[in-house]
Amino acid sequence: MIESDASARPMTTESQLLKRVAELEREVAERRQGESLQRALYEIASLSTADSPEHEHYAWLHEIVGRLMHAKNFIIATYDAEEGLIRQEYLVDEDPSEVAVTFPYGEGISSLVIRTRLPWLLDNDLFQSLVAQGEILAARGVVDFNSWMGAPLIAQDQVYGLIIVQSYSADITYTQADLDLLNFVASHVAATAARWQANAALKRAMDDLAVSAETLRLVGNIGKDLTGSLDTEAICRTLEKRFSALLPVDVFGVAMLSPAGDALDFLFYVEDGLIDEPSSYPLDHPTSLAALTFREDRELTIFNEAQLANAPSASGFTESTPILSAVFRPLIANGRRIGVLTVQSHQANAYGEREMEVFRSAASFAAIALANADAFAIAENARKQAAKALEDQHQAEAQLVHSEKMAALGQLIAGVAHEINTPIGAIKSSGSNISDALDSALLGLPALMDELDTTGREHFSALVARAIKPKNMLSTREERAVVREVTGALEALGLDQARHRAGLLVQLQSHTDLEQMLPLLRHPSVDRILDIAYGVSTISTNAGNINTAVDRVAKIIFALKSFSRFGGVQVWTESDLAEGLETVLTIYQNQIKHGTELVRQFQPMPQVRCLPDEINQVWTNLIHNALQAMDHKGTLTISLSQEGEDALVSVSDTGCGIPPEVQQRIFEPFFTTKPAGEGTGLGLDIVRKIVEKHMGRISVESEVGRGTTFTVHLPIAGAG
């Protein structure tokens, strides 16, 4: 038998019980939080597919964070290092007078977060002492929070802004765990913000260039080409093509700072139309001109053959023609050096003033495009990882739903085995009873007929006729009382073996008129007469018994078939709810017998349009829970009625009840109060999902120590 949930164990003291409940709640909370977090990260990553942030994206972020913690008051601000401004891009606040503002970096708590690049959790005391120490200057607005948290948005070592949540209510005070969570979320938001900002920078650069002269128009085409592409190699190819159209280019190379930040990786290097293998140089490389350019953060223009000859060739090819002109320029995006761009030529003095102008403008485009591709790759990678995790989780969830079903089935099968073995045993025995009785009755009959005179035969025929009439079913207790009475009567008539014969007469339905039976009872062959008549009666009784038992087996098989169909193709059908409930009760008959009193209150009902298999699963879960809640001892009441347009089904137990704090959570997935391994906590989650699919609703009423009632409302017309 399955242990009922922890609160049903009478041995447990109240304090142990409370402790266990607390533990369970914590475990469940952790599990749930892990799940919500996974979803949140997935959703945040998917935001990065937007080119630039709109209000709706911020609102979405707000909603995502709101699912993880109290976030009624929520701000996303961006930090513009160039302008030295903090812009509140999105602000939702309980106080309607709070509006999004832009203010100088240095002011407010936001500046503390951006300056320290750390997440901060403040209460009013800590806030006041930071103000006193001069850590916070010119706090904005009225500071009336109870608890404040801010986490910086840092990606690729750059602060893009911050996320703030705050609570005014004394009921909500954030904890270190909340702060960790917010910071974790912020680190993911930052990757998205990085991409948004790169896009914005690119757009600004485009806008600036749009007003320029012919050279800049040509360069602008590069920008247009690049915005369409996010793949680093594709960007490099486009750059090379465009540069070649504008400048003499015999060598074109793009080197990016390695992820570790200690080397330059040539992602792309073309010399005389041949693409070289990727190569890498440490930043402190003594002769690499690219490394020198990067280290010194300046443009390098070299028309000196000796210097070039000393530099390591990025190419593995033997140079047939010497390089006479070379330009190296750091790639700078969002104020950060991300790599080095070089163009080189076999011509001497290949790069004049105009060429240099083109080169510089194009290089700044290239930097933005490459940074953008980088941010995109990071965001895309994060999105893929999150998608994979979500996929894994869905699979795990599906697996759990399946094992929940299999566990329920497993428990049922043991009980159902008994349910089937009982009627089969009866059928087998009744079958052999019939064949034995046929043998003895038919063998004995001719001799008896010879022995009886005409009157005797008439009496015997009448006896047999009564014996095979349909039986009036008596309970064993009632039958025993009748047998006792008849025994007395037979004794009064002075007949021996009164008890034995009384039993036979009752079986033969010939005990009511003993006078009529007297000639046979006084016949010398009375034993054989009764035996043979009894044999005939046995045949009819056992034939009836077999029919009853076969009906029972058929009913169980039908119920099992309905069960095994769960999860198959679903068809909306007009269905009789009472029939479905009976099917489930048949399956649970065996468990109900353990000590449960079953009360059915079924009102006549029209058929309900539903998915019958899924609805049966709802009844199964509710009945299963009810039986467990009262450890199979108590009263299970199932009622079915109509209320307006709805069918109403309720399942009540007289079990341990559900405490109010647990009631709120029982429909949550993975919430369980059962010991590990006994329930997945998905039962009621599945029930709720099925009921909602039917546009119905489910409610629970429970009193600790008294019992629980689940009520399901289903629209009779079906969903939609």
Add this chain to the structure above:
Amino acid sequence: MEKGILLCVDDEIIVLTALKDQLRRAFGNDFLIDVAESAEEALELLDELAEHGHALLVIVSDWLMPGMKGDEFLIEAHKRFPSVVKIMLSGQAESAAVERARREAGLHDFLSKPWNAETLVESIKHGLGGKL
């Protein structure tokens, strides 16, 4: 002297119907066959039988019944009639319950449903030993 009694206890009438005819044919000349639909009813019957001077010889009981289960019932019966032959006949019984009945009720045999008539009759005969 009244005949000895063979008592069958099962909550299923179909089982009692089949058992009653089966045992009556095998033992009807020597014993009375009585049936009860629950352990509680059977215990009442035990009291009556004792009062009326009937000798209870054999109990064949199901295990899973509403109310008192077969092992509890047999232990109770064992207290009153230690020498009665006790047989459990069940489609599903917890092995711990069967063990308990063996230990505390002197269970003679456990047969599972669906049962074989000859096996049951043989088991009863074996239990009764020389009394038949």
